[in-house]
Amino acid sequence: MREKLRAARKARNLTSRNVAAFLGVSERAYNHWENANRSMSEENWLKLFDYFDREIPLHELMEKTERQKI
Numbered sequence: 742m743r744e745k746l747r748a749a750r751k752a753r754n755l756t757s758r759n760v761a762a763f764l765g766v767s768e769r770a771y772n773h774w775e776n777a778n779r780s781m782s783e784e785n786w787l788k789l790f791d792y793f794d795r796e797i798p799l800h801e802l803m804e805k806t807e808r809q810k811i
Contacts, residue, residue, distance in 0.1 A: 746775050749793045763792055 750760055761771035764785055773779040 743775055743777055746789070750775075753793070760789070760792070764788055 750757065757771050757775060758768045761768040764771065766785075770779075774781040774785075
């Protein structure tokens, strides 16, 4: 799971549907990314970085887990 991504979303009282709509993808696709079931494109990471007002360093937002390889 991408703890930083989920924490950033919840800290702003956003649903996964809100973030998915911003990215122009389905909520299911976004949930796969947030749960580290699939990797996300660099373009979408950059969009998220801007969406979260650049408050979280991009390298922290993209932090890998043992299950997830970007």
